[in-house]
Amino acid sequence: MVENKVVVITGASSGIGQATANRLAQAGAKVVLSARREERLKETVEQITAMGGLASYCSTDVTSMEDVQALADFAVRTYGTIDVWVNNAGLMPLSFLNKRKVDEWDRMIDVNIKGVLYGIAAAVAIMEQKKGGHIINVSSVAGHRVGMAGAVYSGTKFAVRAITEGLRMELSPTSNIRATIISPGMVETELLTTITDEDALNALKSRATAQALQSQDIAEAIFYAINQPERASVNEILIRPTTQP
Numbered sequence: 001m002v003e004n005k006v007v008v009i010t011g012a013s014s015g016i017g018q019a020t021a022n023r024l025a026q027a028g029a030k031v032v033l034s035a036r037r038e039e040r041l042k043e044t045v046e047q048i049t050a051m052g053g054l055a056s057y058c059s060t061d062v063t064s065m066e067d068v069q070a071l072a073d074f075a076v077r078t079y080g081t082i083d084v085w086v087n088n089a090g091l092m093p094l095s096f097l098n099k100r101k102v103d104e105w106d107r108m109i110d111v112n113i114k115g116v117l118y119g120i121a122a123a124v125a126i127m128e129q130k131k132g133g134h135i136i137n138v139s140s141v142a143g144h145r146v147g148m149a150g151a152v153y154s155g156t157k158f159a160v161r162a163i164t165e166g167l168r169m170e171l172s173p174t175s176n177i178r179a180t181i182i183s184p185g186m187v188e189t190e191l192l193t194t195i196t197d198e199d200a201l202n203a204l205k206s207r208a209t210a211q212a213l214q215s216q217d218i219a220e221a222i223f224y225a226i227n228q229p230e231r232a233s234v235n236e237i238l239i240r241p242t243t244q245p
């Protein structure tokens with residue numbers, strides 16, 4: 001059940017992370033929102049609180065293990081434990097490899113892969129102690145197949161799926177920790193604003209579907225995974241817009 005669970009969400013200042021915080025708080029979870037844009041987090045926390053929900057925020061850059069550990073410490077200080085950790089923060093500066101956008105490759109690897117590993121490191125220490133918990137990692141349809149100009153982004157999302165599967169196999173039998181991969185197709189968020197390569201943006205727009213998913217659709221999938229009985233570990237949810245091939 002979601003009710004009363006302490007849930008930490010990275011990348012909660014917009015899009016899927018923000019919608020997930022709202023959805024879970026509405027279901028009675030105690031949510032800890034994190035991202036770098038503090039003002040946005042504060043606004044969402046105020047909205048949740050005004051609706052009678054329980055929420056706090058902690059400014060975090062997931063590329064820093066120190067920051068991520070501080071986020072875990074904050075959650076434990078505020079709500080006593082961590083039951084669920086959602087590694088959602090990510091960026092998608094798609095580009096063709098021959099553009100040599102090395103800085104963007106580095107950022108994607110730092111946020112999309114290392115950020116997830118740091119979240120796992122911080123959360124699993126707490127969950128192993130209490131022999132229970134749930135790690136949810138946001139991958140993508142791009143973690144299943146590679147799109148044009150998406151070599152590095154897809155590489156990071158394939159990695160998220162591999163890491164989550166490894167985590168599940170290592171931890172579930174002894175520590176009772178559930179691990180879930182969420183793989184969305186196209187969702188209408190601010191993610192496209194991270195693309196600086198015009199050709200990549202055009203390639204993406206040319207295959208864009210008429211009706212993208214909304215962040216709430218993914219929040220609902222995350223709610224479902226958490227809300228199952230503890231004996232059921234939802235390993236992956238793959239959700240595309242109906243019109244996305």
Ligand code: NDP
Pocket residue numbers: 010011012013014015016017034035036037038060061062063088089090091092111138139140141183184185186187188189190191192
């Ligand atoms: P948004 O751009 O709306 O959200 C991205 C979030 O990541 C923001 O809250 C941003 O917060 C946070 N973030 C980025 N860099 C960092 C960092 N260094 N430290 C902490 N937080 C960071 O996009 P989405 O909601 O779409 O993206 C959420 C996840 O969903 C991503 O992992 C993305 O890859 C995945 N996804 C999205 C799809 C889509 O079509 N939209 C499809 C499939 C997967 P801030 O800038 O304040 O730090």
